[in-house]
Amino acid sequence: MTLHIGIVACSAEGAALCYRTICMEGARLLGPHAHPEISMHTPSLAEYVKHLDRGDWQAVGELMLTSASKLAGMGADFLICPDNTIHQALPYMAARSPRPWLHIAEVVAESAAARGFTRLGLTGTRWLVDSEVYPEKLAARGLGFMRPDPAERDEINRIIMDELVGGIATPEALTYFQRVIGRMKSQGCDAVVLGCTEIPLIVNDANSSLPTLDSTRLLAQAALRRAVQGAY
Numbered sequence: 767m768t769l770h771i772g773i774v775a776c777s778a779e780g781a782a783l784c785y786r787t788i789c790m791e792g793a794r795l796l797g798p799h800a801h802p803e804i805s806m807h808t809p810s811l812a813e814y815v816k817h818l819d820r821g822d823w824q825a826v827g828e829l830m831l832t833s834a835s836k837l838a839g840m841g842a843d844f845l846i847c848p849d850n851t852i853h854q855a856l857p858y859m860a861a862r863s864p865r866p867w868l869h870i871a872e873v874v875a876e877s878a879a880a881r882g883f884t885r886l887g888l889t890g891t892r893w894l895v896d897s898e899v900y901p902e903k904l905a906a907r908g909l910g911f912m913r914p915d916p917a918e919r920d921e922i923n924r925i926i927m928d929e930l931v932g933g934i935a936t937p938e939a940l941t942y943f944q945r946v947i948g949r950m951k952s953q954g955c956d957a958v959v960l961g962c963t964e965i966p967l968i969v970n971d972a973n974s975s976l977p978t979l980d981s982t983r984l985l986a987q988a989a990l991r992r993a994v995q996g997a998y
Contacts, residue, residue: 768802769993772842774833775808776849777931780963784848787986795994802993805840807833827858838864846989850961851894871903873988883957885910887950890961892923930964940968948975
């Protein structure tokens with residue numbers, strides 16, 4: 767019997783991509799049209815953004831815990847969150863969580879190490895790239911990293927929050943990401959973390975000068991493997 771996956775969602779586009787990936791790739795492991803049982807819960811994105819703007823990570827964690835509790839009540843065996851930014855709040859509520867979690871940055875770091883990468887460029891919201899969510903997990907595997915510079919962080923954050931979370935993908939946004947990724951490559955990065963679950967809407971291996979680590983799909987694939995293996 768496969769495990770029941772609980773998705774603690776934040777923004778629609780990233781959560782939808784994660785959900786679709788689990789469902790579509792389930793057939794590869796389980797047979798035609800098959801996938802594990804999945805439940806998803808999310809409060810209004812506006813509630814998350816309100817707390818993010820205030821830097822109130824305790825409140826962000828409480829929102830995540832509310833979703834976790836509801837998903838546990840639906841029967842979820844373990845939890846994932848297809849949003850890199852709010853992983854910063856996990857330490858505020860992990861001890862009270864009713865179910866274990868897969869950590870998105872740990873999944874990405876494991877994949878990077880397995881593929882032989884050594885220095886990763888980080889992209890994501892300014893909350894994420896200013897945080898230690900990825901540096902801690904990368905350092906645990908001996909991996910180096912590079913953050914965007916302050917101006918790049920601001921523009922990437924604008925693209926994510928004003929465009930990508932609303933499903934808006936423009937050629938100009940892609941061109942900007944390509945410029946940032948190109949600079950990171952020139953300064954020694956050998957892969958780039960798509961550390962916002964909406965970035966894969968516009969950036970992929972075909973249009974990036976660096977190999978991409980798609981956090982959304984990597985998390986979905988890790989959740990699928992755990993569900994099929996049936997063990998924590």
